[in-house]
Amino acid sequence: MDVTCKYWPYLQRVAKSCPELQHLLNMRPFLSVFHAKAHDFKCEVKWSGAYEDGAGLTLGEEVEQCNAFLSRIAVTTKAGRTDMLTLMAMRWNQQKFRNLAISLTxxxxxxxxxLQSQLRNLESLKAQFAVTESQLEDWVSDVKEWADDSPCGLSEEGLKGLQSIILRKQQVREMKVQARDCYLQVLSGEGNINFLYSASADEYDSDCEMSDDGL
Structure with missing residues (x-):
């Protein structure tokens, strides 16, 4: 899951008040390996599937393969798309079940x-830096405790990207407000229209629809 770091603490809180949801806690949280790179490093250490026991080389994006398989029906007409989606989904499940043994093997x-390659690299590094197994376990424990100290969030780059998106949306909203104001001036017959005028976005709601009576 892409937002495991938010979903799992929320599920734990809800399960305390809703005993019928307690069985959901039998799951193991798994943050997608790819998406974990955009999260804070502490969040990646705590939730990333790359550090989960028993996860193997699972990336957490396997479910997206089904979407890629279904995308081939994009050229079909709307009338038959629902039926085609159903047939393709059934075909995907059948194919996955048939090839399950081979895929798992x-x-x-x-x-x-x-794993063997990583173990050889680990032993080489331990010998190079004269690190014992107990020291290594202590380091792993310290890193996990450090990751548990603060809440997870986006990395600095992720925050900058989010701020950029918000700023861009605000600029687009202001442009819509300005275009609407100029349009009203044209309809009202005003002579001088300042296309560089920038009205405040608070004066209008860019998402609302303008009725004919208002014009």
């Missing part, structure tokens, strides 16, 4: 090879 073999 290949993934297991791939994960074992990657």
């Amino acid at each position: 290949r993934q297991y073999q791939k994960t074992r090879k990657a």
Whole structure:
């Protein structure tokens, strides 16, 4: 899940008040490996699937493969699209079930090879820096405790990107307000129209619809 760091604490709070949801806590939180890179590093350490025991090489984006499979019906007409979506989804499930044993076997073999390679690299680094197994475990424990100290959030780059999107939306909204104001001036027959005039966005709601009576 892309927002596990927000969903899991929320689910834990809700489950306390709703006992019928307690069984949902039997799941294990898994933040998509790709999306974790856009989160704060503490959030990545705590929730990323790359550090979850038993996750293997799972990326957390496997469900998106179904969307790619369904995208091929984009050229169909709207009349038959619903039926085609149903048929394609059934086909995807059937194909996944049929190839499940082969897929799991290949993934297991791939994960074992990657694990052996990483273990060799780890042993090499331990010998290079004279680190014992107990020291390594202490470091891992310290990092986990450090990650639990503060809430998760977006990284600095993520915050800058979010601020840029908000600023861009605000600029577009102001442009809509200005265009509406000029349009009203044209309809009212005013002679001098200042197309550079920028009205305050608070004067209008850019999402509301203008009725014919108002014109």
